[in-house]
Amino acid sequence: MNLVLDSVCKRFGEGRDAQLVLDRISLTMHTGQFLALLGSSGSGKSTLMRLVAGLEKPSSGRLSLDGQPIRGPGSERGMVFQKYSLYPWLTVAQNVAFGMELKRLDRGEIRERTAYYLDVVGLSNAARRLPRELSGGMQQRVAIARALAAEPRLLLLDEPFGALDLQIRESMQEFLYGLWQRTGLSVLLITHDIDEALLLAQQVHILAPRPGRIVQSLSLELNQRDLRELRISAHFQTLRHEVADTLRQLDRDLL
Amino acid sequence: MRARPPCWSAGQEEAASGDLWRDISASVLRVLGGFGLSALVALPLGIAMGANTTFCRLLEPLLALLRYMPAPAFIPLLIIYFGLGELPKVLLIFIGTLFFNTLMIMDAVKFVPRELLETTLTLGGRRRDLLVRVITPFIAPQVLDAFRINMAAAWNLVILAELVAADSGLGKHITLAQRFLRTDQIFLGLIVIGLIGLLIDLSFRMLLRRSCAWAT
Numbered sequence: 001m002n003l004v005l006d007s008v009c010k011r012f013g014e015g016r017d018a019q020l021v022l023d024r025i026s027l028t029m030h031t032g033q034f035l036a037l038l039g040s041s042g043s044g045k046s047t048l049m050r051l052v053a054g055l056e057k058p059s060s061g062r063l064s065l066d067g068q069p070i071r072g073p074g075s076e077r078g079m080v081f082q083k084y085s086l087y088p089w090l091t092v093a094q095n096v097a098f099g100m101e102l103k104r105l106d107r108g109e110i111r112e113r114t115a116y117y118l119d120v121v122g123l124s125n126a127a128r129r130l131p132r133e134l135s136g137g138m139q140q141r142v143a144i145a146r147a148l149a150a151e152p153r154l155l156l157l158d159e160p161f162g163a164l165d166l167q168i169r170e171s172m173q174e175f176l177y178g179l180w181q182r183t184g185l186s187v188l189l190i191t192h193d194i195d196e197a198l199l200l201a202q203q204v205h206i207l208a209p210r211p212g213r214i215v216q217s218l219s220l221e222l223n224q225r226d227l228r229e230l231r232i233s234a235h236f237q238t239l240r241h242e243v244a245d246t247l248r249q250l251d252r253d254l255l
Numbered sequence: 256m257r258a259r260p261p262c263w264s265a266g267q268e269e270a271a272s273g274d275l276w277r278d279i280s281a282s283v284l285r286v287l288g289g290f291g292l293s294a295l296v297a298l299p300l301g302i303a304m305g306a307n308t309t310f311c312r313l314l315e316p317l318l319a320l321l322r323y324m325p326a327p328a329f330i331p332l333l334i335i336y337f338g339l340g341e342l343p344k345v346l347l348i349f350i351g352t353l354f355f356n357t358l359m360i361m362d363a364v365k366f367v368p369r370e371l372l373e374t375t376l377t378l379g380g381r382r383r384d385l386l387v388r389v390i391t392p393f394i395a396p397q398v399l400d401a402f403r404i405n406m407a408a409a410w411n412l413v414i415l416a417e418l419v420a421a422d423s424g425l426g427k428h429i430t431l432a433q434r435f436l437r438t439d440q441i442f443l444g445l446i447v448i449g450l451i452g453l454l455i456d457l458s459f460r461m462l463l464r465r466s467c468a469w470a471t
Binding site: 055072077079081084085088098102103146147150 | 378389395
């Protein structure tokens with residue numbers, strides 16, 4: 001997997017009302033990488049994610065995955081939204097199987113892989129339940145399992161835990177980190193949560209708002225063996241404050 | 256001896272002669288025909304309007320205008336064009352329910368969460384999959400509910416059409432009873448109409464509970 005964004009711009013509207021949302025974004029990403037895009041609201045980070053997913057087209061610049069230009073959505077780039085993305089009429093297992101059914105895999109394989117991915121996210125017991133019977137954290141785990149079951153080369157997470165309570169968010173972050181380590185996935189995470197970006201990702205791009213642009217890129221080599229430990233370590237706290245200052249400064253420049 | 260309401264004996268008398276069954280089946284068939292036709296047209300039209308903004312902008316003003324024309328006002332035209340047979344009655348029900356059905360289905364489609372459609376695309380779904388596998392199941396409960404509500408209008412209209420001109424049906428039953436001052440027969444007609452309406456309402460509710468348990 002090799003994702004390349006080459007001076008990607010995105011404008012909304014036309015003529016005088018045109019608004020530049022993303023300004024010359026360039027980045028690359030390789031197999032197995034966990035990359036985070038960190039920015040406050042208005043930084044165009046969701047738009048950037050939608051461009052990678054193929055749900056929007058760039059105004060200029062190029063996006064490609066493994067040398068192929070990105071022209072539209074496809075199952076090699078699985079996406080998890082912040083909320084409202086489970087099919088409410090399908091059970092948990094049917095939700096996970098949905099992508100495989102679109103691909104018309106045979107029944108046996110679908111059943112096997114559904115069971116496997118439900119197990120991966122720890123929801124084997126909930127297979128027959130409806131989404132509305134699940135907590136927010138469980139729903140997001142189903143959405144992740146569903147995206148994984150389609151076997152994407154790249155997993156796109158658009159503030160996947162943004163709607164969850166703090167406690168649940170922390171345990172979901174640990175879950176996601178464990179998942180990434182076990183599976184060797186390539187993950188592109190969008191977030192405004194500084195802790196989340198710094199804890200999980202190997203590389204963090206900080207986006208400035210209006211227009212969205214990358215102002216700083218951090219390569220992190222933290223000891224992530226114990227996320228709980230890491231959260232409270234002095235080194236992490238210092239880093240966190242630095243990034244928070246950067247973001248605050250960027251927002252202040254706008255006022 | 257226990258006193259029974261006079262419409263009870265009227266009912267027995269009518270049921271025995273078979274007239275009541277004939278009137279009920281005539282009215283029910285007209286409603287089923289007109290409403291079925293309306294549902295058949297409203298479904299694709301409403302979905303197309305909900306899913307396609309251009310199509311919606313073209314048709315919505317027209318539908319909004321037509322919706323404000325009371326269906327009963329079409330009766331004279333329908334009689335002039337199509338006579339006194341079954342067709343004008345079926346068409347009246349069709350006209351009177353089509354716009355409401357279409358607009359309600361259109362609204363249901365508009366409220367399909369964007370995330371649900373986009374997730375489907377990122378899972379490898381195509382436009383056809385959106386329609387068949389996402390939009391249709393998502394709107395099913397609202398469609399059934401819209402049908403249940405608009406069915407009441409269909410019943411109003413069939414009775415109206417039969418009051419004006421018909422040789423069978425529950426509306427006809429009532430006008431005939433009026434001519435002979437048979438209030439017991441009028442009450443019988445009203446009660447039967449109410450009961451059938453209630454029965455239809457309940458069957459829609461049951462269908463909704465059975466087929467769309469996730470939404471109830």
